[in-house]
Amino acid sequence: xxxxxxxxxxxxxxxxxxxxxxxxxxxxxxxxxxxxxxxxxxxxxxxxxxxxxxxxxxxxxxxxxxxxxxxxxxxxxxxxxxxxxxxxxxxxxxxxxxxxxxxxxxxxxxxxxxxxxxxxxxxxxxxxxxxxxxxxxxxxxxxxxxxxxxxxxxxxxxxxxxxxxxxxxxxxxxxxxxxxxxxxxxxxx
Amino acid sequence: xxxxxxxxxxxxxxxxxxxxxxxxxxxxxxxxxxxxxxxxxxxxxxxxxxxxxxxxxxxxxxxxxxxxxxxxxxxxxxxxxxxxxxxxxxxxxxxxxxxxxxxxxxxxxxxxxxxxxxxxxxxxxxxxxxxxxxxxxxxxxxxxxxxxxxxxxxxxxxxxxxxxxxxxxxxxxxxxxxxxxxxxxxxxxxxxxxxxxxxxx
Numbered sequence: 126x127x128x129x130x131x132x133x134x135x136x137x138x139x140x141x142x143x144x145x146x147x148x149x150x151x152x153x154x155x156x157x158x159x160x161x162x163x164x165x166x167x168x169x170x171x172x173x174x175x176x177x178x179x180x181x182x183x184x185x186x187x188x189x190x191x192x193x194x195x196x197x198x199x200x201x202x203x204x205x206x207x208x209x210x211x212x213x214x215x216x217x218x219x220x221x222x223x224x225x226x227x228x229x230x231x232x233x234x235x236x237x238x239x240x241x242x243x244x245x246x247x248x249x250x251x252x253x254x255x256x257x258x259x260x261x262x263x264x265x266x267x268x269x270x271x272x273x274x275x276x277x278x279x280x281x282x283x284x285x286x287x288x289x290x291x292x293x294x295x296x297x298x299x300x301x302x303x304x305x306x307x308x309x310x311x312x313x314x
Numbered sequence: 315x316x317x318x319x320x321x322x323x324x325x326x327x328x329x330x331x332x333x334x335x336x337x338x339x340x341x342x343x344x345x346x347x348x349x350x351x352x353x354x355x356x357x358x359x360x361x362x363x364x365x366x367x368x369x370x371x372x373x374x375x376x377x378x379x380x381x382x383x384x385x386x387x388x389x390x391x392x393x394x395x396x397x398x399x400x401x402x403x404x405x406x407x408x409x410x411x412x413x414x415x416x417x418x419x420x421x422x423x424x425x426x427x428x429x430x431x432x433x434x435x436x437x438x439x440x441x442x443x444x445x446x447x448x449x450x451x452x453x454x455x456x457x458x459x460x461x462x463x464x465x466x467x468x469x470x471x472x473x474x475x476x477x478x479x480x481x482x483x484x485x486x487x488x489x490x491x492x493x494x495x496x497x498x499x500x501x502x503x504x505x506x507x508x509x510x511x512x513x514x515x
Contacts, residue, residue, distance in 0.1 A: 176376070
């Protein structure tokens, strides 16, 4: 997705060009849905969140800083909505993060979140690649950073800003997620 | 278990986030360190899998749902349906009246159609009125002590058993249910739309 084309579409949207608005939505609908679906893993919830994302994007379009990549801005809004959604959905909470007093380093418990029911996993898995199944096997706070990094090509800094996390935490999570994936690909030894 | 500390740089190296000099140093090290080479090979597979992560397709109607929200002049579906119904009915009425007035041939079949419709309507009306008057009379008899609850039930059952009545009731229920389903509240933000002004609409 080219930043120049995005900026042009945004400018035309702001001047009232409805075709540009449609093009902008068409351009980002699938990537945003993919990220949200990977994170929340329920199609209905993901679609509601995509809709909510675009409503927020268009409401704040006149405040969008064209110096920033539009994609990063859209994924920031989508990611925050996804996190809020997961927070609301998680009724029985288990803290996945442990921090030691005086330390900025994050340690994480590797807990498999229940996510999809077995039948839902099967129905998705039948159609999806091994990569998708691997991603689905990750805890949700790892899934979101890995998807933003590897599917949407966001930089560590952009992910940190999108998720409102320290840069070090983002790096640690991505490294840890990849290490988990490496072990899972290698299989039980 | 990897014991080489340099192997910690494998992910950053593959990710392209190592500084050029550091990347060059690591590459030189990797060439002579089997542990780091094995680690790099394993992570290449991970990076490859992640690159292969497919984009997912939402249902096609999501686009319309989004546009309903972000374009204010984009009328809701029920308004569009109502508009089309009015337009089609109006066009059909104009065509029918026009053909009845100006074309002798079509005028005959239109008159025949209207007559048949009127007969059907009159028949239905007669039946409904008769049922109502019978019901009122029986109800009056019951209130006056001249009837019985059994007769009332029998009459009600006989009325409901008539195909025209239950088809009408079933159709009315179905239409009401359909309209209510169509107009059901959806979980979406319906607040003010500040972009209305900025889109110039």
